[in-house]
Amino acid sequence: MNLINSSLTHAALLTAGTFALLTTGTAVAGNLKPLPDNVTFSEHVAPILFNNCTRCHRPGEAAPFALMNFDDAKKRSRQIAEITHKRIMPPWHAEAGHVEYANERRLTEDQIALLGAWHQQGAKPGDPAKTPALPKFPEGWQLGKPDLVLKMPEPFEVYAEGKDIYWNFVLPLNLPEDKWVRAIEFRPSARSVVHHALYYLDTSGDARKFDARDPKQGYNGMSRSNRQFESLGGWAVGGEALLLPQELAWHFPTNADFVIQTHFHPSGKVEYETSTVGIYFADKAPTRKFAMLQLPPLFGRLNGISIPAGATNYTVKDSFVTPVDLEAFSVSPHAHYLGKTFLLTATPPGGKTQTLLKIANWDFNWQEDCEFKNRIPLPKGTRLDAVITYDNSAENPNNPTSPPKKVKWGPMSTDEMAALTLSVIPARNEDIAALKKAKRERSIDLFIDRALEDTRNTERIQLMKATFDKNSDGKLDDEERPALRAFLETSGMLKGVTDGGF
Ligand code: HEC
Structure with missing residues (x-):
């Protein structure tokens, strides 16, 4: 992340603080609360950090250092003031003011002013007795203890340098009965090289067959696509595990295998990845489809x-x-x-x-x-x-x-x-x-549009137009498309174009 361009000086922070003080009570100029004269860790800063930062800034999570106590925060008071002022942390990129998001990570102007003033005033500890208790964070998992934990049987070696690697890992679920699943949490072990992971459910046994073709764990993701499998979403750098809304769930039948397709981006040194996946069951079948x-x-x-x-x-x-x-x-x-x-x-x-x-x-x-x-x-x-x-x-x-x-x-x-x-x-x-039908037609239409632009294929384009451009206006209009779509669907030319879950 390209952070601190230290244009934000103490003076600027002071100005921001003063602005907050001056505008207090003048509803027209802004709604910032008055800043206390004595901003302390225990009373003012700890509640902000514990509720907005510590979830990631604790051992075993994505952030590179902890923000769990006064010493952690004191060391970095200036950096905390700067990057919260610039809204680089907490990370959140959706612009405010349009729709509201349930998982939005955004500090209020008041909170940002408090963090600035705390640094400005010398990052004082305050009365330790007033420090709130750390929230209870689930140990090792964001969503709490999973109902089922899957783990790669052995580490996968990611070379130091070279092209990105796409690799599939097959994790048998061995479910004794059909299950409904509300959340999947992915935990990479080598966070510096795992760029993202996509999850699939295979009920055909194909994934196991692909895996068995060579002695190596899993199979190459570039040579084989998983589009015949059901897509279950995925994880990307910085992502947090999400629960499906209450009335939704994925169906996991007894014969299903869980497949992870991981994208590795080599880091300059050899790394070993052993991913763990937590599966969270729903207690009943979903009432809605999504x-x-x-x-x-x-x-x-x-x-x-x-x-x-x-x-x-x-x-x-x-x-x-x-x-x-x-x-x-x-x-x-x-x-x-x-x-x-x-x-x-x-x-x-x-x-x-x-x-x-x-x-x-x-x-x-x-x-x-x-x-x-x-x-x-x-x-x-x-x-x-x-x-x-x-x-x-x-x-x-x-x-x-x-x-x-x-x-x-x-x-x-x-x-x-x-x-x-x-x-x-x-x-x-x-x-x-x-x-699903409308989505499929949309993809086929895009395929047709691309084909019509492809100048290397003039003959095929001529043929397509001769057959399907009924009113001979040189275009394939909305009314002419259904026949062409139907032809393409049966032709086998669309392989990989209209399936894949999207
Ligand atoms: C969703 C997880 C998450 C949350 C929430 C979060 N951080 Fe971070 N933070 C990270 C990660 C990951 C990095 C490392 C980013 C990188 O280097 O690209 C980071 C980096 C930082 C850095 C160092 C930046 C650098 O480049 O050295 C600071 C300071 C920081 N965070 C402060 C905060 C503060 C203060 C909050 C709360 C107001 C917060 N973070 C909330 C995940 C988080």
Whole structure:
């Protein structure tokens, strides 16, 4: 993370503090509370840190140091003041002021002013008796003790240098009876090299067969895709485990194996990864069904992404009109290092456009799943619009390539992807089929659009048009598409295009 550019001096902090004092009580100028003359760790700082930071800043969690007591905080009082003022910590990239998120990590202006004033006043301990007790954090797990723990049988070696590795690990569940699952928590052991992990459920036995083909643990993820398996979400750097809403759950039958596809990014030294997965059961079957709605589908694979070297505002757009009444409960953005901004809006028929997610400063290190505090109704006919931009210039400090090169869609972290993924619940369980059909058609349409642009294939394009462009206007209109879609579906040409859970 590119942090402290120390433009924020003591003077600036003092000014911020003074501003807070001056504006107290003048409702017009702001709503900051008056700052106490004597800001102390025990009374003012500890409650903020314990409730907003310690969850990650404790042994065994993602952050590189603990923030659990006065000494921990005193050592870094200046850094804490600076990075909270800049809102780099707690990490949270969704812009405020649009919709509310249940898992938002954001300090109030008052809290930020208090942390600044504490540093300013010499980071005093205060009366230790007044320090609140540390919240009870579940030992070793974010969600508490899992009902079932899966562990890789042996460590997997990640070489020091070389290309990114995609590797699949098969963890048999051996369930004595069918189960419903509400949460999956992933714990990497070598956090510096595990970039992300995707989870799948295999009930076909194929994953075991792939694994058995060589003596090595698991199987290569680049040569085999897991798209025939059910997708169960995943974990990315900085991610926190999430519980599915109460009335939802995944079905885990007795013959299911859990498959993890892990993306490793070598760190410069050899590392060994032994992942652990915690599974949390639901006590009863879910009453509702849910699905993922991704814009663009397949992480942008069908959008012809090709970002010229030096481009500062390359844009990927996608739209989808909801075919049935839906409610959205979370949204998660995905791009790699060149990602710059994200915007997802929803416009109900005849209604006002609402922003569901806006990120002005994307950071690849924080792939946040943003849970809506209140479900967002997306009545049938709602238009969803996604806009994702990229900066492939040398001025982008996160650009992994210097000088910049043209970047296309691909699975490596130096390639790019594009997606805003909404988790949605159809108003009626039976509508899930109509939703899946609309998603499938959307992917096929993108496939057709790409094919029509592909100048290497003029003959095929001519043939496609000759057969399906009934009104001979040189285009494939909405009315002409169903026949072409049906043809493509039976042709076998769509292999891998319309399945995969998105
Ligand atoms: C969701 C987990 C999470 C939360 C919540 C969180 N942090 Fe962090 N913090 C991290 C991680 C991970 C890093 C290391 C980031 C990196 O180096 O890229 C970090 C780094 C830092 C750093 C060092 C930055 C540097 O580059 O040296 C400071 C200081 C810090 N956090 C303070 C805080 C404070 C103060 C809070 C609460 C107001 C907080 N953090 C909340 C995960 C978290």
